[in-house]
Amino acid sequence: MQEYDAGPGEDASENARQLAASFAKVLKTGKPDHLAVLHYPIPIEQPDGTVLYDDRYWSCTHTPIKDASGSVTHILQHTSDITELERLRRQVGRLRPEEASSALDSLIGGGMFRRAMSVQADNRRLESERRQLLDIFMQTPGFVAVLNGPEHVIQLHNGAYGQLIGHRDVVGKPIREALPELAGQGFYDCLDEVLATGEPFQGRQSPVQLQHMPNGSLTTRYLNFIYQPIRNDTGAIMGVFVQGHDVTDTVLAAERQKLMIDELNHRVKNTLATVQSIAMQTARSHEDPRSFAETFQSRILSLSHTHDLLTRSHWEGADLREVLEHETAAHGLHRLTLNGPSVSLDPAMAVSLGMIFHELATNAAKYGALTPGEGRVLVDWSVADLNNPHLAILWRETGGPSVAQPERRGFGSRLIERNVRHDLAGTAQMHYRDNGLSAEITIPLNKEAA
Structure with a gap:
């Protein structure tokens, strides 16, 4: 902002500030501004080259001059020299009350001048408050x-x-x-x-x-x-x-929370249904309470292992190899050979395949290659047809006792068939050979296509 010479004295900087503020207000608002009383001395150069200041008082009106587009290009300053009025006011102010009795004396000595000064002070205060309110308005977070x-x-x-x-x-x-x-x-x-x-x-x-x-x-x-x-x-x-x-973030967070709660309810219902089915089928196959408890517990632990895997990934899915390792680790990983690419399974696939691998490993430990001895289990898997991908899993037992097709289907066989056919929309073939069990499982990876 341009500096203005308001002469000597303690009030000089304030006088210059008032003048500059009035000009700035006209430029900003495009409207006239008034200074009822402005103390502004005038410099007068003396013959000897020195400068003396003539103490003067002014009443100022600053009017904008605009171009065709409405922009302020100039400011017209109209001033009235009220110095004599101020001097008369001061002179009357020194009189005793009984001496200042005329209307003119009262006018000059106080009324009009004091009101002008009061209005100007109020205007400055209101302008300051207006600026403060505008700052609050502009900085409010909403x-x-x-x-x-x-x-x-x-x-x-x-x-x-x-x-x-x-x-x-x-x-x-x-x-x-x-x-x-x-x-x-x-x-x-x-x-x-x-x-x-x-x-x-x-x-x-x-x-x-x-x-x-x-x-x-x-x-x-x-x-x-x-x-x-x-x-x-x-x-x-x-x-x-x-x-x-x-409140977009709040609304979207609430929607995500509702979706998560709905998903949790769905998973809990499915898990309870699976537990109920396991309990009922296990009870049919085991009349002895101790045998029922051991088998039922092992199957629930299998379900828990898969849930642990999914929890680590926030239920986004699990890798096929990890599911296999979790379900067969109890039988000794040195007796299992796992061979295949990384395949990401969605939660439903991971739970179903976890139960299937648990049943295959349990049967192998009871009757097949994982009984005490030198038997081994080889698990190979691959993904075919990338346009409509299918996962092919081959479970082969070698070096164990020969196995024969059971006379009746147990719970393990029914669980494998149900999970593959109904839950995974795939196919399962079980081959009972002299050198061990072989199971071929094929499931689509694109559930919508299936």
Whole structure:
């Protein structure tokens, strides 16, 4: 800001500041500004080259001069020298009360001059308060805007509102022109209703489609907001005050939580159904309570192992090799050979295959290659047809006792068949040979295609 020479004295800097502030206000607002009383000495150069200051008082009016576009190009300063009035005021001020009895004396000595000084002081105070309120308005964390008139012209908005609309240049534009993407979403109608009725409108978690830049793609935001009518001194409604908060993150978090709870309920129901089925089928195959308890416990532990794997990945899935290792580790990994690529299984696949591998390993430990001896289990798997991928698993037992096809299907066989056919939409073939059991399992990896 340009510095102005206000002469010597303690008040010089304040006098210069008042003058500069008045000019700045005219440039910013485009409206005239008045200084009722300005103490501003005038420098007068003396014949010997020295400069003396003539103490003067002024009443100033600063009027903007604008070009065709409405921009302020010049400021017209009209000043009235009220120095003599000030000197008379001071002179009268030194008189005794009984001496200052005329109307003119009263006028000069106090009334008009003091009122002028008081008005100017009030104006400075109000201007300071206005700036403070404007700073608070602009820095508030929620979005705020002031809309004027029946067209809802955006007169002012803060940074949060600008961020919400992609920092578009909307000041001075009607809302329908500034934010055309709001058409058909009901917000224009709500603003019209507030302006017509004077009743505020409140929205909670209201979805709104907004562009972050002109002609850009629409994004969905969720807002808590209120439209408040703005009234003038006579009570007439002049505009709408918009205030609110972007609660998109809160709404999306609540939706994710609901989805997680629904998914948890689904998993719990499925798990309980699986446990119930295991209990019933195990009871049919084991009349002895001790035998039932041991078998039932081992199958529940198998289910628990797979759940542990899924928990580590936040139930996003598990790798096939990890599922196999978990379900066969109790029988000694040195007696198993696992060969195949990395295959990611979704949670449902992981649970079903975990139960299947547990049954195969348990049967091998009781009757097949994993009984005491030199038997081994070889598990090979591969993925075929990448356009419609299928997982092929071959479980082969070697070096163990010969096995014969059972006379009746036990729970293990039924569980394998049910899980493969119904849960995994695949096929399973069991071959009982002299050198051990062989199981071929094929399941689609794309469940939608299946």
